Amino acid sequence: MPTDPRQLRADAPLLDAWLRFREHPPTPFTIPGHKQRTDLVGDVVAGDVPLYAGLDTMKLTTGALADAEARAARLWGADFCRFSTGGATHANQAVALAVAQHGDTVIVSRTLHRSLLLGLVLAGLNPVWVQPEVDPATGLPTGVAPGEVRRALATHPQARAVFVGDPSYVGTVGDVAGLAGVAHEHGVPLIVDAAWAAHFGFHPDLPRHPLQLGADAMVTSAHKTLPAWSQAALVLARTERFDPARLDAGVEATATTSPAGAILASTDAARALLERDGDKLLGDAIAATADARQRLRSVHGLTVLDGPDVDPLKLTLVLAGTGADGNAVEQDLLAAGLPLESADRDVLVAVVSLADTADGLTALTDTIIRSVERLRDTPRPVVGPAAYRLDPVPGIPPRDAFFAAAEPVPIDRAVGRVSAELVAPYPPGIPVLAPGEQITTATLNALEHACRAGVRIAYAADPTLATLRVTAT
Structure with a gap:
């Protein structure tokens, strides 16, 4: 049965405040300017209650936000918790500002999201890149090996922290406990961008979350796998x-001074639901996803990521063995009202959460199977996203490159120059180029591969990629 949100309010102070505001609406002489009226621009502003003079007084006298954050800290076993209305992007950049000083060195997984790499720019940190291992059968990452981080720390003993992303965008899970052990041997913290792991640790069939495995800090997106606002x-x-x-x-x-109360209240409500009913809701979703995996494994040539090192609620499919083009499969899914998190020529990624149903997963699975069989063609070699195979060449510190005088150059004359911009296939937002890196032939090949695979190239100053923005000589 669906949960009545009012049943959660006794354990969710921000949700309770949001409900009280809606039950007894004031006549506000504060922002936001819609003044709670939905007759002007419609329901697009319905439920938009601010934190200040909304969920709490303008002076924050009730302490509802601090109470909600303390409850979340207890649930995740943390000493510190802050809610963000700016997504994991804001949270990653906040941690980058907190962990070291301008000019310090940090060990960073090169396949982290763009938000952390731009956090390095904001904080003036200098990265030493480490790469995840790649499964040759799928071309997808399996996690950064502890030995890789140990070697990086031995070579750069001045490093102040280790940053990794786990689980990966495609749902593979690395050895976070091993990474924590290596970082702590060197006396530095391990920070994990666990944006896709808000549900980890709350069902016995799920991996434990990073703090349970010894990490010092984790960033997670309540909106990605829990029932919270974007x-x-x-x-x-x-x-x-x-x-x-x-x-x-x-x-x-790095936060807004006008945080959206509805986002905060939904975070609090999602935490309360996870604590009260998470085991049951997650168990149902895991079982339905396992059934979908079983059916999809019967499709000849289709590789379905599975096993103890894969998030049970991330459905990732590699199409190379079927010969079908994932972009065409995506069009069939869109026509059926079943959009995916990500689709390119070779890989499909579907996110499942505790809000999904067995019926929805059956519809998704049926449509994928029909589409792949209709589009089946000559099998292709497994290649995998090019971003996972790059070996970046450092040029100058990211912050220096970001603020340097820059100029556009034709892409065929860019090799050897230092990038002043971040360029990333999206999703997942893992940069092929980051500020301060030298542009190489491998870089250009990776961008060309992503374009051929039907991936959108994001954040480049010239979206056509006829030119790249480089530091001026």
Whole structure:
């Protein structure tokens, strides 16, 4: 049975405040300018209650937000928790500002989301890149190996922190406990961008979340796998290797001063639901996804990611063995009202959450099977996204490149120049080029491969890629 949100309000102070505002609406002489009227621009503003003079007083006298964050910290086993209305992007950048000083070196997985790489620009940190291992059978990453981080720390003993992303965008899970052990051997914190893992640790068939595995801080997106508003995220930390005041300052420095109360209240409600009913709801979703995997494995040539090192609620399919083009499969799914998280020529990614139903997964599976069989062609070699195979060549620090005088150059004359911009196939937003890196032939080949695979290239100043923005000589 669906949960009545009012049943959660006793354990969710922000949700309770949002419901009370809706039950007894005031006549506000504050922002937002719609003044709770939906007769002007419609229901697009319905439920938009601010934090200030909404969920709380303008002076925050009730402490509802602090109470909700403390409850989330207890649930995740953290000393520190802050809610974000700017998604994991805001949370990643807040952690980057908190972990070290301008000019310091940090060890960073090269396949992290663009938000963290731009956090390095904001904080003035200098990355030493480490690469995840790649499964040759799928071309997809399996996680950064602890030995890779150990070698990087041995070569760069001045490093102040280790940043990794886990699970990966495609749902593969790495050895976070091993990474934490290596980082702590060197006396530095492990920070995990766990944007896709808000549900981890809350069902026995799911991996444990990073804090349970020894990480010092984790960023997670409540809106990705929990029933929260878009942009809802959390930053959680243990403070043995973190200054909580510095982390709090990092959050405030990069946050809006007009946070959307509905986003905050939905984070609080999702936390309360996860704590109360998560095991049951997640169990049902895991069982339905396992049934979908079983059916999809029967399709000749279709590779279905599965096993103990894969998120049970991430449905990732590799199409190379079927010869079908994933972009065409996506069109069939869109026509059926079943949009995917990601689709390119070779890989389809479907996100399943505790809000999904067995009927919905059956419809998705039926449509994929029909589409693949209709589009079946000569099998292709497995290639995998090019971003996972790049070996970046450092040029100058990312912050220096971002603020340097820059100029556009034709892409065929860009090799050897230093990039002043970030360029990433999206999704998943893993940069092929980051500010400060030298542009190589491999870089251009990776961009060409992504374009041929039907992936949107994002964030480039010239979206046609006829030119690239480089530091001026």
